Amino acid sequence: MSALSIATAKEVFDLLRDDLAAIEEEFTRQSASEVDVITDIAQYLMAGGGKRIRPLLLLLSSKGAGLHQPLAHPSGRGGGDAAHRDAGA
Numbered sequence: 072m073s074a075l076s077i078a079t080a081k082e083v084f085d086l087l088r089d090d091l092a093a094i095e096e097e098f099t100r101q102s103a104s105e106v107d108v109i110t111d112i113a114q115y116l117m118a119g120g121g122k123r124i125r126p127l128l129l130l131l132s133s134k135g136a137g138l139h140q141p142l143a144h145p146s147g148r149g150g151g152d153a154a155h156r157d158a159g160a
Contacts, residue, residue, distance in 0.1 A: 087130050094126045 084091065102113030116122065133139040 083131065087127065090130050091127070094123070100120065
């Protein structure tokens with residue numbers, strides 16, 4: 072029997088660093104509003120954390136299933152998913 076290798080939290084975050092950065096950029100982009108109080112509330116919620124575990128689990132699951140593509144960055148870099156690519160067409 073072989074020993075099961077468990078990744079550390081640092082190794083997991085290192086593996087997904089670029090995608091997690093893209094998620095942070097998207098959180099920031101979507102939190103901007105012409106109404107200052109909305110931007111303030113969104114930034115408060117982001118600073119509190121807790122909005123990153125679901126994206127992290129989704130990225131890990133897709134990578135483990137061999138379905139992972141780099142996320143699209145707001146700058147246009149990365150793969151994104153078909154729904155987001157096709158939405159602008």
